[in-house]
Amino acid sequence: MYTSHIMKQVLAIAFVLTLLTPVAAHHGAATFDSGKKLVMEGTVVEWTWANPHCFLKFDVTDASGTVKHWIAETSNPPDMFNRGWARNSFKAGDRVTVTVEPVKNGSPVGRVLQVVFPDGKTLSTQDAPAVPGEGARL
Amino acid sequence: MRVPGAVYDFDRPNEKPSPAPRRELSGIWEPALGPGDAIQATGAKAMPSDGKPEHELPFTPEGLEAWMKNKPAWGVRMVPSALSNDPVPMCDPQGFPRILLHNFRTSQIVQLANQVLVLYQFNHKWRNIWTDGRALPKLDDGLEPRWWGYSAGRWTDDYTFVVETIGLDERTWLDNVGRPHSFNLRVEERYRRIDRDHLELTVTLTDPTFYTRPWVALDRLRLRLQPPSFDIREMECSPTETAKYNKEFAEPAAGVSATEQK
Numbered sequence: 480m481y482t483s484h485i486m487k488q489v490l491a492i493a494f495v496l497t498l499l500t501p502v503a504a505h506h507g508a509a510t511f512d513s514g515k516k517l518v519m520e521g522t523v524v525e526w527t528w529a530n531p532h533c534f535l536k537f538d539v540t541d542a543s544g545t546v547k548h549w550i551a552e553t554s555n556p557p558d559m560f561n562r563g564w565a566r567n568s569f570k571a572g573d574r575v576t577v578t579v580e581p582v583k584n585g586s587p588v589g590r591v592l593q594v595v596f597p598d599g600k601t602l603s604t605q606d607a608p609a610v611p612g613e614g615a616r617l
Numbered sequence: 618m619r620v621p622g623a624v625y626d627f628d629r630p631n632e633k634p635s636p637a638p639r640r641e642l643s644g645i646w647e648p649a650l651g652p653g654d655a656i657q658a659t660g661a662k663a664m665p666s667d668g669k670p671e672h673e674l675p676f677t678p679e680g681l682e683a684w685m686k687n688k689p690a691w692g693v694r695m696v697p698s699a700l701s702n703d704p705v706p707m708c709d710p711q712g713f714p715r716i717l718l719h720n721f722r723t724s725q726i727v728q729l730a731n732q733v734l735v736l737y738q739f740n741h742k743w744r745n746i747w748t749d750g751r752a753l754p755k756l757d758d759g760l761e762p763r764w765w766g767y768s769a770g771r772w773t774d775d776y777t778f779v780v781e782t783i784g785l786d787e788r789t790w791l792d793n794v795g796r797p798h799s800f801n802l803r804v805e806e807r808y809r810r811i812d813r814d815h816l817e818l819t820v821t822l823t824d825p826t827f828y829t830r831p832w833v834a835l836d837r838l839r840l841r842l843q844p845p846s847f848d849i850r851e852m853e854c855s856p857t858e859t860a861k862y863n864k865e866f867a868e869p870a871a872g873v874s875a876t877e878q879k
Binding site: 507508509510511528529530531532534535536550552555556557558560561562582584586589606615 | 618619621652653655672689690695697698699701708713722738799850852853854855858859862865866869870871872
């Protein structure tokens with residue numbers, strides 16, 4: 480009875496939560512405003528290439544001249560390497576256009592979906608389909 | 618997505634399987650369907666925590682109570698990561714069988730005369746599986762718990778290697794959604810060499826204290842043999858890097874500080 484009662488409660492919230500659960504990252508999804516996207520132009524302050532997740536700090540200046548210090552995470556270094564990112568992808572002062580999924584609490588924090596450089600070069604945190612046949616010959 | 622240099626099944630759509638070697642597991646193995654196929658953020662692949670009734674685990678009351686004490690950052694009971702009590706992000710050992718049921722990436726199997734070693738990419742860990750015919754130790758109060766347990770393996774035929782593991786530390790979670798286990802957990806891994814390039818892995822968990830019946834956590838996960846030159850990228854849990862991540866990202870993301878209770 481005890482097991483069944485608690486499981487009913489768990490399953491009731493599960494239905495809602497499964498609609499909200501994104502597939503990326505390993506440190507949890509509960510924090511993020513799932514599905515919301517913000518696109519911002521900013522200046523890179525710091526790029527941290529480390530476990531458990533890499534993260535990018537960048538400053539965004541609004542029309543009134545107020546600067547917001549943003550921080551946005553990606554996944555871990557091996558997974559980001561597989562997506563074409565590297566330890567030296569950014570240097571302080573780089574101008575970038577960053578798309579983030581922000582956190583729910585309104586802080587300037589989120590996770591990176593995409594970064595575009597002025598020359599059009601784009602880095603994405605989403606998995607691109609692998610091209611069959613590119614694998615090394617065994 | 619692919620790990621550069623790796624070979625996946627989609628690279629060889631028309632390949633004819635070569636015969637499996639007898640009693641042979643050595644090599645570097647990668648999930649055959651792609652690098653993310655065994656990264657199980659929402660819990661054990663065969664029983665994810667997704668709210669579907671068919672994935673409800675057969676908890677005993679004691680097992681369910683233990684699960685409720687865990688605060689995972691994923692699954693139906695997820696909390697913000699800064700409020701989770703998951704031991705892994707703090708760099709405590711994920712242990713066994715979580716290494717197979719959460720972040721199972723490239724692994725290297727080294728087959729020696731008296732044991733099989735498995736080297737795992739995630740957090741740079743390894744296991745020893747004895748094959749010298751020894752019996753597993755007696756599971757009683759005198760047995761020292763181990764993060765990685767006590768493992769013994771045997772060939773049940775020329776292509777099937779079965780490993781039994783006991784003595785697992787109760788502080789580890791079974792998977793990324795906080796499923797618990799007791800000290801009475803017994804894990805069976807069944808490795809089936811189906812052809813030259815493939816292994817299939819099935820993991821069955823038996824824990825009568827926390828679960829009313831055995832359950833399959835991984836069901837014939839397909840692994841693919843990689844070139845001998847394949848270089849496994851380092852992936853390590855650094856407490857210093859983790860502290861920086863928590864302070865600068867996870868805590869502001871959750872709107873909490875490190876002084877708040879988890």
